[in-house]
Amino acid sequence: MANAMANPPAVALVLAGGLGTRMGRPKQFLTLRGRPALYHTLRAFEEADSVGRVYAVGDRPRVESLAKEAGISKYVGCAEPGPFRQLSTKSGLLLCEEDPETVVLVHDGSRCLVTPDLIDRIVGAATAEDHPDGVVPATPVSDTIKVARGGEVVKTLDRTELRAVQTPQAFRLGLLRRLHEAPDEYLGAATDDASLVERNGGRVLLIEGDKTNIKLTSPEDLVLAEAILAAREGDPRPGAST
Ligand SMILES: Nc1ccn([C@@H]2O[C@H](COP(=O)(O)OP(=O)(O)OP(=O)(O)O)[C@@H](O)[C@H]2O)c(=O)n1
Numbered sequence: 192m193a194n195a196m197a198n199p200p201a202v203a204l205v206l207a208g209g210l211g212t213r214m215g216r217p218k219q220f221l222t223l224r225g226r227p228a229l230y231h232t233l234r235a236f237e238e239a240d241s242v243g244r245v246y247a248v249g250d251r252p253r254v255e256s257l258a259k260e261a262g263i264s265k266y267v268g269c270a271e272p273g274p275f276r277q278l279s280t281k282s283g284l285l286l287c288e289e290d291p292e293t294v295v296l297v298h299d300g301s302r303c304l305v306t307p308d309l310i311d312r313i314v315g316a317a318t319a320e321d322h323p324d325g326v327v328p329a330t331p332v333s334d335t336i337k338v339a340r341g342g343e344v345v346k347t348l349d350r351t352e353l354r355a356v357q358t359p360q361a362f363r364l365g366l367l368r369r370l371h372e373a374p375d376e377y378l379g380a381a382t383d384d385a386s387l388v389e390r391n392g393g394r395v396l397l398i399e400g401d402k403t404n405i406k407l408t409s410p411e412d413l414v415l416a417e418a419i420l421a422a423r424e425g426d427p428r429p430g431a432s433t
């Protein structure tokens with residue numbers, strides 16, 4: 192009980208706005224294994240013990256009806272999306288009514304293969320004694336990454352130091368909300384939330400991510416996502432139940 196008081200359950204902020212330009216349509220409502228992508232995302236947070244409440248950002252009527260269909264008992268509310276990712280995060284953070292010390296998990300709704308295990312590991316690291324300013328799941332990079340300019344290689348990076356980062360990313364609610372008071376141009380240059388903490392001099396801890404926690408970005412990702420879900424459900428034939 193004392194431990195539960197020291198570490199109140201985290202809240203999740205699931206981003207589901209955006210146009211899906213690279214996918215050709217908003218991807219959070221695309222069907223995977225017979226369910227909208229966002230359904231799978233919300234279910235993972237519902238099943239994660241470390242999460243007490245779930246907020247979303249997106250088209251409110253659609254998100255609410257989906258949360259109901261998915262049986263999300265932790266669902267609290269949905270904020271209006273902004274014109275780009277960080278303004279959607281900001282909008283969602285303003286809806287969160289918890290104490291500033293509460294851990295907030297910002298997650299791409301389009302990472303619909305996130306697991307309760309990964310979520311709980313992130314919260315565990317965020318509430319550990321050494322109290323990092325941010326916790327981010329990451330995987331080693333397997334391709335060689337080159338810096339290019341005008342179609343020509345400028346240099347090749349040392350990939351032993353490179354990590355591909357994912358969401359959920361965990362922070363203290365008060366800190367992340369304060370960092371989102373920055374001008375829109377500054378927020379617009381950030382491609383994830385952790386980079387705002389880094390630029391503010393904060394300490395961001397990396398924990399082992401999950402290779403299957405892919406982000407639906409372009410059409411070919413759907414094939415992979417279907418296959419991963421099928422394997423998790425013990426079905427060797429991707430798409431067989433859709
Ligand atoms: N204005 C935005 C843009 C993105 N997102 C969310 O942020 C996550 C990552 O965004 P991204 O993959 O870039 O989505 P889109 O902006 O829709 O895609 P694109 O860049 O191809 O248009 C997604 O879960 C998306 O729903 C959001 O809530 N609000």
Ligand SMILES: C[C@](O)(CO)[C@H](O)COP(=O)(O)O
Nearest residue numbers: 276299356357358382383406
């Ligand atoms: C936050 C993120 O998922 C970390 O990998 C990624 O930066 C989002 O990028 P997007 O272009 O907004 O999809």
